[in-house]
Amino acid sequence: xxxxxxxxxxxxxxxxxxxxxxxxxxxxxxxxxxxxxxxxxxxxxxxxxxxxxxxxxxxxxxxxxxxxxxxxxxxx
Amino acid sequence: xxxxxxxxxxxxxxxxxxxxxxxxxxxxxxxxxxxxxxxxxxxxxxxxxxxxxxxxxxxxxxxxxxxxxxxxxxxxxxxxxxxxxxxxxxxxxxxxxxxxxxxxxxxxxxxxxxxxxxxxxxxxxxxxxxxxxxxxxxxxxxxxxxxxxxxxxxxxxxxxxxxxxxxxxxxxxxxxxxxxxxxxxxxxxxxxxxxxxxxxxxxxxxxxxxxxxxxxxxxxxxxxxxxxxxxxxxxxxxxxxxxxxxxxxxxxxxxxxxxxxxxxxxxxxxxxxxxxxxxxxxxxxxxxxxxxxxxxxxxxxxxxxxxxxxxxxxxxxxxxxxxxxxxxxxxxxxxxxxxxxxxxxxxxxxxxxxxxxxxxxxxxxxxxxxxxxxxxxxxxxxxxxxxxxxxxxxxxxxxxxxxxxxxxxxxxxxxxxxxxxxxxx
Numbered sequence: 441x442x443x444x445x446x447x448x449x450x451x452x453x454x455x456x457x458x459x460x461x462x463x464x465x466x467x468x469x470x471x472x473x474x475x476x477x478x479x480x481x482x483x484x485x486x487x488x489x490x491x492x493x494x495x496x497x498x499x500x501x502x503x504x505x506x507x508x509x510x511x512x513x514x515x516x
Numbered sequence: 517x518x519x520x521x522x523x524x525x526x527x528x529x530x531x532x533x534x535x536x537x538x539x540x541x542x543x544x545x546x547x548x549x550x551x552x553x554x555x556x557x558x559x560x561x562x563x564x565x566x567x568x569x570x571x572x573x574x575x576x577x578x579x580x581x582x583x584x585x586x587x588x589x590x591x592x593x594x595x596x597x598x599x600x601x602x603x604x605x606x607x608x609x610x611x612x613x614x615x616x617x618x619x620x621x622x623x624x625x626x627x628x629x630x631x632x633x634x635x636x637x638x639x640x641x642x643x644x645x646x647x648x649x650x651x652x653x654x655x656x657x658x659x660x661x662x663x664x665x666x667x668x669x670x671x672x673x674x675x676x677x678x679x680x681x682x683x684x685x686x687x688x689x690x691x692x693x694x695x696x697x698x699x700x701x702x703x704x705x706x707x708x709x710x711x712x713x714x715x716x717x718x719x720x721x722x723x724x725x726x727x728x729x730x731x732x733x734x735x736x737x738x739x740x741x742x743x744x745x746x747x748x749x750x751x752x753x754x755x756x757x758x759x760x761x762x763x764x765x766x767x768x769x770x771x772x773x774x775x776x777x778x779x780x781x782x783x784x785x786x787x788x789x790x791x792x793x794x795x796x797x798x799x800x801x802x803x804x805x806x807x808x809x810x811x812x813x814x815x816x817x818x819x820x821x822x823x824x825x826x827x828x829x830x831x832x833x834x835x836x837x838x839x840x841x842x843x844x845x846x847x848x849x850x851x852x853x854x855x856x857x858x859x860x861x862x863x864x865x866x867x868x869x870x871x872x873x874x875x876x877x878x879x880x881x882x883x884x885x886x887x888x889x890x891x892x893x894x895x896x897x898x899x900x901x902x903x904x905x906x907x908x909x910x911x912x913x914x915x916x917x918x919x920x921x922x923x924x925x926x927x928x929x930x931x932x933x934x935x936x937x938x939x940x941x
Contacts, residue, residue, distance in 0.1 A: 449652045452787075459790050462797045469805050476798045479790075486787055489680075490780055498671055500662065500685040501705070510685050512671040516663050 593622020
């Protein structure tokens with residue numbers, strides 16, 4: 441988890457929270473717009489993260505404790 | 517008439533012959549639990565074998581009995597082979613046991629139940645102690661055999677659902693004598709890596725195959741792991757101690773992978789759904805405000821702003837006229853009062869003011885005259901001073917004191933000859 445900023449999980453729950461507050465109704469207009477833009481920023485970030493579909497290589501711990509690549513297709 | 521009734525022996529003998537002629541009963545393999553076991557001095561064993569619903573008598577003659585490798589006791593699960601026949605004296609059927617083995621599986625169950633009770637009482641199964649499985653883990657640790665279907669199912673399922681999840685496999689012995697140590701050690705080793713969730717398990721197998729996951733050392737390793745653990749041992753139906761201790765139990769390795777990572781597709785549609793709700797909400801809100809604004813714009817006053825001024829002007833005139841009236845009225849009042857004052861008697865006869873002033877002064881003077889001590893002297897009175905203080909009472913003077921007497925035309929110095937008390941008026 442090199443990325444310092446918020447984890448995907450937290451961004452998603454923040455997004456859900458904003459939707460819930462906006463839907464609760466009594467948010468004044470300018471506040472709603474501010475929250476809306478914040479939400480759309482989170483959406484973009486979440487989408488970004490889901491798009492990075494680059495397939496992470498699977499690892500296997502060898503005897504000496506180091507990680508080696510593990511090709512699951514070769515499993516007998 | 518009596519010949520159709522059989523004797524007891526006759527019917528028993530008949531039954532015995534039926535048992536003995538039935539080849540199914542000549543070599544029977546039975547699995548059951550020993551109860552009311554007695555070993556006779558003759559070396560023969562008398563006991564019965566039971567399961568939840570029924571019981572059968574059993575006898576083992578010394579010959580076979582001496583060959584047993586273990587010491588039978590009540591409650592023991594055993595596997596026996598023997599012949600079933602009728603013992604005529606009691607009329608009971610029984611099994612004449614030739615061979616008896618400990619029922620490995622039966623005893624395993626006993627061990628399982630005992631360990632389960634023990635760990636449960638220690639609180640290893642408490643719901644409250646179970647750790648939360650992260651919704652979207654970055655790195656998943658897998659503790660299972662490096663070969664076979666289980667590891668393949670787990671990894672492929674994870675990759676299918678959330679490709680950017682990293683997986684780390686800890687190749688583990690999942691069967692046989694060393695399995696329990698291998699599993700326990702790998703769980704501890706996994707805790708040294710930066711892993712979000714651990715899948716511990718194996719594919720299907722017999723009760724003996726899965727037995728490593730019922731070992732206490734594995735249960736404790738799972739309990740002490742700070743990384744949340746999903747257990748996936750065997751098929752749906754198999755429940756091992758590991759499953760009870762784990763933070764989450766999955767019926768199969770594939771299910772474990774599904775519980776470990778979310779499906780990207782689900783996440784994407786969830787986010788899209790949130791976007792739709794967001795847009796709907798903001799549009800609704802903006803429209804509402806627009807409508808509200810329009811209604812204000814159309815309001816009468818905004819449409820005809822001058823009207824507002826008109827009635828303001830009107831109001832202003834109203835106020836002005838009021839002010840004028842008031843001023844005029846005020847002025848009249850003042851004038852009227854002035855006239856009244858002018859006509860007042862006193863102002864008409866100013867000298868009166870002096871007159872009564874003069875009278876006032878006159879009688880003040882008269883009063884002063886009266887009080888003037890000097891006049892009092894003129895009328896023959898005198899004031900006596902002792903040590904410069906006027907003498908009012910005999911108590912303040914004694915014989916031979918010198919006093920000063922002030923009369924109208926001078927002072928007299930005198931000496932006190934005599935003091936006599938007498939009150940004057």
